[in-house]
Amino acid sequence: MSPTQTRAPQSDPHIRSRRHARHTPPNWVKRAGVAGGVIGAVALTGAASPAQASSPSDQTPNEVTQTLDLSQLRAADATAQAVITYQLQAAQDQAVSAASQVAKQHKEADEQKAAEAKAAAEHAAAQQAASRDAQRAPLSTDSGSSSVSSSSSVASSTSGSISSVLSFLQAQLGKAYVMGSTGPNAYDCSGLVQAAFRTIGVDLPRVSQDQSTAGTQVSLSDLQPGDILYWGSAGSAYHVAVYVGNGNFIGAQNPSSGVVEHPLSYDEPTGAVRVA
Numbered sequence: 001m002s003p004t005q006t007r008a009p010q011s012d013p014h015i016r017s018r019r020h021a022r023h024t025p026p027n028w029v030k031r032a033g034v035a036g037g038v039i040g041a042v043a044l045t046g047a048a049s050p051a052q053a054s055s056p057s058d059q060t061p062n063e064v065t066q067t068l069d070l071s072q073l074r075a076a077d078a079t080a081q082a083v084i085t086y087q088l089q090a091a092q093d094q095a096v097s098a099a100s101q102v103a104k105q106h107k108e109a110d111e112q113k114a115a116e117a118k119a120a121a122e123h124a125a126a127q128q129a130a131s132r133d134a135q136r137a138p139l140s141t142d143s144g145s146s147s148v149s150s151s152s153s154v155a156s157s158t159s160g161s162i163s164s165v166l167s168f169l170q171a172q173l174g175k176a177y178v179m180g181s182t183g184p185n186a187y188d189c190s191g192l193v194q195a196a197f198r199t200i201g202v203d204l205p206r207v208s209q210d211q212s213t214a215g216t217q218v219s220l221s222d223l224q225p226g227d228i229l230y231w232g233s234a235g236s237a238y239h240v241a242v243y244v245g246n247g248n249f250i251g252a253q254n255p256s257s258g259v260v261e262h263p264l265s266y267d268e269p270t271g272a273v274r275v276a
Contacts, residue, residue: 162226165196169242169250172196175259177252182206187259192252193228193240202275204228212237215273220264229269243272 172195175186182191190208197204204214212230223229225245230237241251249269250261 161200164199165226165242166244168196168199169244172259173250173261175252177255177258179255187252189240189252192250192259193242196242197275204275208232208237208240209235211240212271212273215275218272218274220269220272223272224274227272227274229272231267231270234271234273237270241269 169192172183172187172192177188178186179188180191181187183195187195190206190211193208193211194204194206204211208230211228212232212234215228217234218224218227223243225243227243229241229243229249229251231239239251241249243249243264244261247263247265248261249264250259252259253262
């Protein structure tokens, strides 16, 4: 540089330093600002992340479809389980009801059998008691004549008409069956037969065993009104009645039915005797 060249005035270093201090922040301020900005950005990012992670809008269509399908499967499974539970309960209730009905029917059948067995036993006991009484004191007829026990004697003492026997039996329909009774308000089987034939002067033995042999044995295919029907064997019959014609008989059947009229098919007799 020549001496004649003018040097550019150099600025005062102090002045330059002052200007720099006036317009440019110190380095530590800059560093603090940068650090604060980074921290703030991290805080904002962390605060926003949970919401963004849980937002349905961030899920893909496949993820939404899978979620819906899983919910529907769970609902369908719960419904199917409820149906199965209901069906099992209904089946159990039906089984209990059926078992109860069967038990009730069995109980009623057992009670009926027990009642029939009791009635049969009481009837047999009454027949035996009446037989013993008949052996101790022979019965007398209404006219005062002595009782006749043989078939021939019964036949020879017959008087009156069989129609009287049938009319008497018709008049007793509906009366009670009482074991050991001979009328007029209640009868047992042999008591009714004895009372019916007494209206025509025929005095029959008191019990069914003896009445089954008190006459001439006749075939069931050759019955006539007034024939005595018996059940069991002749000489040891356990029940008797009177044939009234048209395939019917009248007898004191049992405590539940009393004196009734039935067809022969109701209870087929074993045999029959004719006394008049």
